Each structure stands twice: as C-alpha cells, then as structure tokens.
Amino acid sequence: xxxxxxxxxxxxxxxxxxxxxxxxxxxxxxxxxxxxxxxxxxxxxxxxxxxxxxxxxxxxxxxxxxxxxxxxxxxxxxxxxxxxxxxxxxxxxxxxxxxxxxxxxxxxxxxxxxxxxxxxxxxxxxxxxxxxxxxxxxx
Amino acid sequence: xxxxxxxxxxxxxxxxxxxxxxxxxxxxxxxxxxxxxxxxxxxxxxxxxxxxxxxxxxxxxxxxxxxxxxxxxxxxxxxxxxxxxxxxxxxxxxxxxxxxxxxxxxxxxxxxxxxxxxxxxxxxxxxxxxxxxxxxxxx
Amino acid sequence: xxxxxxxxxxxxxxxxxxxxxxxxxxxxxxxxxxxxxxxxxxxxxxxxxxxxxxxxxxxxxxxxxxxxxxxxxxxxxxxxxxxxxxxxxxxxxxxxxxxxxxxxxxxxxxxxxxxxxxxxxxxxxxxxxxxxxxxxxxx
Numbered sequence: 001x002x003x004x005x006x007x008x009x010x011x012x013x014x015x016x017x018x019x020x021x022x023x024x025x026x027x028x029x030x031x032x033x034x035x036x037x038x039x040x041x042x043x044x045x046x047x048x049x050x051x052x053x054x055x056x057x058x059x060x061x062x063x064x065x066x067x068x069x070x071x072x073x074x075x076x077x078x079x080x081x082x083x084x085x086x087x088x089x090x091x092x093x094x095x096x097x098x099x100x101x102x103x104x105x106x107x108x109x110x111x112x113x114x115x116x117x118x119x120x121x122x123x124x125x126x127x128x129x130x131x132x133x134x135x136x137x138x139x
Numbered sequence: 140x141x142x143x144x145x146x147x148x149x150x151x152x153x154x155x156x157x158x159x160x161x162x163x164x165x166x167x168x169x170x171x172x173x174x175x176x177x178x179x180x181x182x183x184x185x186x187x188x189x190x191x192x193x194x195x196x197x198x199x200x201x202x203x204x205x206x207x208x209x210x211x212x213x214x215x216x217x218x219x220x221x222x223x224x225x226x227x228x229x230x231x232x233x234x235x236x237x238x239x240x241x242x243x244x245x246x247x248x249x250x251x252x253x254x255x256x257x258x259x260x261x262x263x264x265x266x267x268x269x270x271x272x273x274x275x276x277x278x
Numbered sequence: 279x280x281x282x283x284x285x286x287x288x289x290x291x292x293x294x295x296x297x298x299x300x301x302x303x304x305x306x307x308x309x310x311x312x313x314x315x316x317x318x319x320x321x322x323x324x325x326x327x328x329x330x331x332x333x334x335x336x337x338x339x340x341x342x343x344x345x346x347x348x349x350x351x352x353x354x355x356x357x358x359x360x361x362x363x364x365x366x367x368x369x370x371x372x373x374x375x376x377x378x379x380x381x382x383x384x385x386x387x388x389x390x391x392x393x394x395x396x397x398x399x400x401x402x403x404x405x406x407x408x409x410x411x412x413x414x415x416x417x
Contacts, residue, residue, distance in 0.1 A: 035150070051232065052182055054184070064236070072230070075180055076255065091238050100232065100236040100237060100238060101232040102232040120145045120150075121146060136152060139142070
C-alpha cells in the first residue's frame, strides 16, 4: 500500500494480495484520520461480504473467489473507543459482468485498488446499539 | 434521522423504518441545501427502483422485500421550481450477495443508512425536457 | 455534454448518444484537470465493461444492450505521458433490476448521465507496471 496526501484528500494504491479493510485502517492510523468518506474502484481475487439479519441481529457472510472488478467501494472512517473504525460496502462484477456485494468483511486485492479518502475536520464516535445489534453513529 | 454538519459536509444517520428519499429531502430543507452530492451505504428491508423506458418516456418500477445491504447510493440534491430536488440511484445485495438496483423511488431503512452529503457553493436548477420526458440540469 | 464549474467541483450533464469515457476526457481537457475523483449516475442504452484476467494480463469485455440505469459510476482522472487519463468502473441495473458491471470501456448514454468531478490541487502520474500488465499510480 502506498499513498499521497493532497490537502484533505488521500489518494491510495493498494496492491496484489493486500487486504482492503486492513490497509484502509492502516492509512487511517498513519494519517491520524478521525472522520472521512472513502470511495474506491479496483479488482479483487477473493472477498467476503456480509448481510445483516435484523431478526437474529447477526451478520451472515458470502464468500467469492475468482476474477472480479470492484464496481463500487463506499464507506466511512469514524472512531470507536478512541480508535479508527472502518465501515465499507463493496460490490464487484464477475467474468460475465454479474455483480455481487454487501458489507465488506474481507477483500483480497488483485491486481490493484485505487482509493480516495476525504478527511473531514471533526470526529464522529460510534456506539453499540443494543436494540439493533450494530455499531451506529453516536448522534 | 439525525445528522451533524462539519463545514460543507453533512453526516447523516437514518434509522429503521425511515424512507431514504424523504429523509434526504428533509436534510436538504433543514440545511437549506441548494446543490450537493450524496453518497451512502446501509441496509434496506424494502425498496423500489425504477428503470426509464426511453421509447415510452416512462419509468417502470421493480420492488424488492427482504434482507438487503445497500452497496451504493449515489446522487445529487439540486433545485426545481425553487424547491430541493433529490435524485438518487441505489443498488443493494440480497442474502446471497446478488445485487439489484436502479433509480430510487423508495427505500425503507433497516437497520441503518449512513449518508454523506457534500454541499456546494452554488445552485443548479432542473427543467423538464419534453423530448426525453425527464427533468435535466438546466445548463 | 454541458457543464458548470463551482470552485473545485464540476457538475456535468451528458446527453443521449454521447459516450461517457470520451466526454469525461473532454471535460478534463477543457478544464485542465490533472487529478480528480469522479462519480455519476444516469442511464445507458449500451455499454461494454471489462474484467482483467491476472494470469493472462489481459482485459476481456462484456457488452450489454437495452434499458439500463447506471447505479454506480466511480473513478478518477489522473495523468499519463502528460495527458489526462480517465479510469472509470460502472455498474447498471437492467429492466428487472439485475445489476451488471466492470471496468468501463464504453458507455452510450440514454437518456442522461449526471456526473460530479472533484478537482484536486496536485497531480498523479500513471506508469505501466510490467509485472501486472496494468497502468498504476506512480507512487
């Protein structure tokens, strides 16, 4: 993973074999990001996307292997317990163009991921919401 | 729906049962937004996405119920007849990860939607284009 | 294609029959954009999206015709050999809402595409990476 910062915007290149959530967290730590929006395109050779079952308050994961283009990777960096918190959703098209996606648990890059992180001047903390079973913006 | 504003950026949390287009419009009205870009992720328990038939100049709707993660929600806030105008397209992955989407008519949130609105200094008005049968930027 | 510039942000309207990659490049040239992020929604009557085979270091294309809503169009404008370089990924929903997408080779608009280009103060050059067979950010 390599990046350049231009004012409040960080342009990131992640490379083959790196994992998207982990590398995004690493940029957040290195650049001391407390609040940001994230967008990216690229490609993945393997990924797991979750889907949240509201009745069971539980995430289920769908895992995919093969040749996939990331068509959308959107989300935010916020904070929880004083540490950076990365929340990303990904969708990716397979060899025939059919698109699969969900809440990104893990995405192994191949051959590249190009991410734009827009840092905001401020902070948003997350809190666990017991009713829903998820971590939400603490507003 | 709750939000915090950081300079030109509004971070919004919409909650279970709220409708996305309506709540986005409400933020636009409360914050007097005349021009903005919108992006979000989250989840929906029900949504209707339209597809525009150019020959008939008519929108057809596809309605979905179930457990869906919003993988992309993109669009803009502009103006028409002096009022805020919200134009959003949504795609969402189902329990197996298959993604469905189109022009967002209605999206019922469950359990959350996290939206980032970037307000621009200026305004864009829409005008109805009779040839195409749609409301376009009046450039 | 018509556009208005508001500070560092360009709001673009592309119209029926125009091609997305070509028109994005034209805005970049007209506005002397060296580095920017791009996002859009709209509709296409025909498009080709590529998928990169890492083993063969080769792009394969999937072509679609019909009635499609663009649900996500994300990417960047950078530079290569001193000229603007447009890299976009697109996903689009068909008449039943099923979404297809990948690396955008060509997208014929119908009836409209609404794009937001955020210009950054700086430049990123691309370089051909022989190992991977793709043009990457030269970091």
